[in-house]
Amino acid sequence: xxxxxxxxxxxxxxxxxxxxxxxxxxxxxxxxxxxxxxxxxxxxxxxxxxxxxxxxxxxxxxxxxxxxxxxxxxxxxxxxxxxxxxxxxxxxxxxxxxxxxxxxxxxxxxxxxxxxxxxxxxxxxxxxxxxxxxxxxxxxxxxxxxxxxxxxxxxxxxxxxxxxxxx
Amino acid sequence: xxxxxxxxxxxxxxxxxxxxxxxxxxxxxxxxxxxxxxxxxxxxxxxxxxxxxxxxxxxxxxxxxxxxxxxxxxxxxxxxxxxxxxxxxxxxxxxxxxxxxxxxxxxxxxxxxxxxxx
Amino acid sequence: xxxxxxxxxxxxxxxxxxxxxxxxxxxxxxxxxxxxxxxxxxxxxxxxxxxxxxxxxxxxxxxxxxxxxxxxxxxxxxxxxxxxxxxxxxxxxxxxxxxxxxxxxxxxxxxxxxxxxxxxxxxxxxxxxxxxxxxxxxxxxxxxxxxxxxxxxxxxxxxxxxxxxxxxxxxxxxxxxxxxxxxxxxxxxxxxxxxxxxxxxxxxxxxxxxxxxxxxxxxxxxxxxxxxxxxxxxxxxxxxxxxxxxxxxxxxxxxxxxxxxxxxxxxxxxxxxxxxxxxxxxxxxxxxxxxxxxxxxxxxxxxxxxxxxxxxxxxxxxxxxxxxxxxxx
Numbered sequence: 001x002x003x004x005x006x007x008x009x010x011x012x013x014x015x016x017x018x019x020x021x022x023x024x025x026x027x028x029x030x031x032x033x034x035x036x037x038x039x040x041x042x043x044x045x046x047x048x049x050x051x052x053x054x055x056x057x058x059x060x061x062x063x064x065x066x067x068x069x070x071x072x073x074x075x076x077x078x079x080x081x082x083x084x085x086x087x088x089x090x091x092x093x094x095x096x097x098x099x100x101x102x103x104x105x106x107x108x109x110x111x112x113x114x115x116x117x118x119x120x121x122x123x124x125x126x127x128x129x130x131x132x133x134x135x136x137x138x139x140x141x142x143x144x145x146x147x148x149x150x151x152x153x154x155x156x157x158x159x160x161x162x163x164x165x166x167x
Numbered sequence: 168x169x170x171x172x173x174x175x176x177x178x179x180x181x182x183x184x185x186x187x188x189x190x191x192x193x194x195x196x197x198x199x200x201x202x203x204x205x206x207x208x209x210x211x212x213x214x215x216x217x218x219x220x221x222x223x224x225x226x227x228x229x230x231x232x233x234x235x236x237x238x239x240x241x242x243x244x245x246x247x248x249x250x251x252x253x254x255x256x257x258x259x260x261x262x263x264x265x266x267x268x269x270x271x272x273x274x275x276x277x278x279x280x281x282x283x284x285x
Numbered sequence: 286x287x288x289x290x291x292x293x294x295x296x297x298x299x300x301x302x303x304x305x306x307x308x309x310x311x312x313x314x315x316x317x318x319x320x321x322x323x324x325x326x327x328x329x330x331x332x333x334x335x336x337x338x339x340x341x342x343x344x345x346x347x348x349x350x351x352x353x354x355x356x357x358x359x360x361x362x363x364x365x366x367x368x369x370x371x372x373x374x375x376x377x378x379x380x381x382x383x384x385x386x387x388x389x390x391x392x393x394x395x396x397x398x399x400x401x402x403x404x405x406x407x408x409x410x411x412x413x414x415x416x417x418x419x420x421x422x423x424x425x426x427x428x429x430x431x432x433x434x435x436x437x438x439x440x441x442x443x444x445x446x447x448x449x450x451x452x453x454x455x456x457x458x459x460x461x462x463x464x465x466x467x468x469x470x471x472x473x474x475x476x477x478x479x480x481x482x483x484x485x486x487x488x489x490x491x492x493x494x495x496x497x498x499x500x501x502x503x504x505x506x507x508x509x510x511x512x513x514x515x516x517x518x519x520x521x522x523x524x525x526x527x528x529x530x531x532x533x534x535x536x537x538x539x540x541x542x543x544x545x546x547x548x549x550x551x552x553x554x555x556x557x558x559x560x561x562x563x564x565x566x567x568x569x570x571x572x573x574x575x576x577x578x579x580x581x582x583x584x585x586x587x588x589x590x591x592x593x594x595x596x597x598x599x600x601x602x603x604x605x606x607x608x609x610x611x612x613x614x
Contacts, residue, residue, distance in 0.1 A: 112522025118589025
């Protein structure tokens with residue numbers, strides 16, 4: 001059959017998508033992760049700057065007044081130390097939250113995940129379909145793309161359009 | 168060999184193993200550099216710096232386990248702190264981070280130590 | 286959602302194929318038609334990825350299926366421009382387009398002759414060999430297709446796809462032992478393919494229930510089918526198709542257990558005792574009802590099942606329970 005493409009477009013609405021629902025949590029996860037990491041980075045930058053200023057001040061003091069001992073130069077004020085540690089932990093949290101989802105390594109668990117969840121289980125942290133995900137990697141043994149009978153497929157498709165068609 | 172037979176009966180998915188260890192490796196090298204920055208700002212020297220690194224990288228693995236492994240691994244009947252759902256070698260999972268990131272840690276540690284105390 | 290263009294579209298439903306082919310104008314417009322080979326232009330334009338060409342191939346297949354020849358030809362042109370006329374894969378696609386265009390048998394014969402001409406020049410052209418076999422089968426010349434396929438397998442015995450096609454051809458002719466043999470070859474090449482295990486189980490079940498099978502061979506087929514389905518669920522947790530087959534086989538065996546128990550056990554494959562079969566049956570029932578429950582409720586993490594398959598499984602279970610209640614009464 002040779003139905004013009006224009007007509008095809010007219011009769012099909014876009015099918016309802018179930019991926020939209022699935023994507024949302026992933027998007028939110030990346031967003032959270034990125035925000036946390038950024039926050040931590042700002043904190044760390046501030047801590048770094050404070051520490052640097054502090055040591056510059058200390059060395060200036062040491063140069064002007066010879067009375068102070070050298071040990072005062074090395075010690076960091078406690079607030080800067082705390083800020084540094086907190087910033088490190090916050091970035092760490094952000095980075096861990098931003099890692100890609102893991103995949104089960106036992107064959108049966110992995111295969112079961114493919115069957116049970118379909119492609120939804122294999123979205124990466126951006127919510128995009130993972131590029132190397134192929135579904136059941138052995139499905140080609142049953143569909144056999146090299147031997148595809150295109151005429152039969154066309155006939156079936158024409159029949160489907162005629163009988164049910166997309167409502 | 169019984170273990171080989173077991174592998175035949177319940178195989179391991181190589182791509183998944185690679186995907187997981189790459190994820191963990193990336194995280195560990197990234198965080199190791201971050202700890203170097205922290206240690207440099209704090210002005211840690213010699214043993215205390217390395218102690219900081221060991222504690223932090225264990226903390227990373229712990230956090231990774233809690234946030235990424237445990238939510239799916241515990242319901243599937245694995246014991247706590249058992250990452251065998253996603254990683255083949257338990258020892259490697261818990262201690263691999265120490266070696267992976269050491270070079271990056273020392274690099275940023277010395278760099279920031281020098282920057283802050285110039 | 287729109288199915289990904291990166292996966293081969295042959296198993297998609299008509300609706301999904303239609304959706305794919307409707308993307309054609311957009312894809313054709315947004316993707317580069319040719320990729321320049323000069324390194325200078327690579328500085329300014331996006332680099333070439335294998336995905337682009339996979340996309341074109343799959344779009345070509347979908348468009349051919351939905352009858353959108355214009356877009357299909359455009360895809361083909363771009364593929365030819367990139368890979369040249371001599372590429373074996375491209376030659377097969379060109380043949381495919383001609384097959385789809387052919388209006389009557391005469392034109393198909395011409396295409397077939399072209400294939401044969403190509404094969405005379407170079408008989409190691411596997412994509413074209415496969416196209417020729419598919420065309421022979423499509424024209425109803427199954428014996429020719431079988432012999433050509435056997436020749437191909439002599440030449441490249443590690444082609445799992447071809448073995449699978451051979452099994453399907455034999456199956457369509459009702460030659461069960463041959464189909465089973467070919468399917469076992471596929472399993473040798475892909476021992477962990479859970480779907481192939483289930484498929485072999487289905488073929489064995491068909492062979493067992495075919496009118497010709499009786500007595501010892503029936504029992505052997507059933508025992509082997511049981512084994513295959515069990516392996517498929519061992520390789521894949523919550524595999525609907527595997528549990529469905531297991532349920533069918535065990536129910537059938539339990540019904541006939543009295544008749545079968547006496548039969549000889551000389552063959553290598555022995556049916557497990559009734560107790561084991563009963564437990565397998567219970568397991569399959571429990572698993573199937575769990576899958577149906579979760580899938581119907583659209584629970585998170587259970588949305589991958591085909592709704593048609595779930596419906597069939599539900600039917601099987603309700604049949605089974607009604608039969609059980611009848612016996613109790």
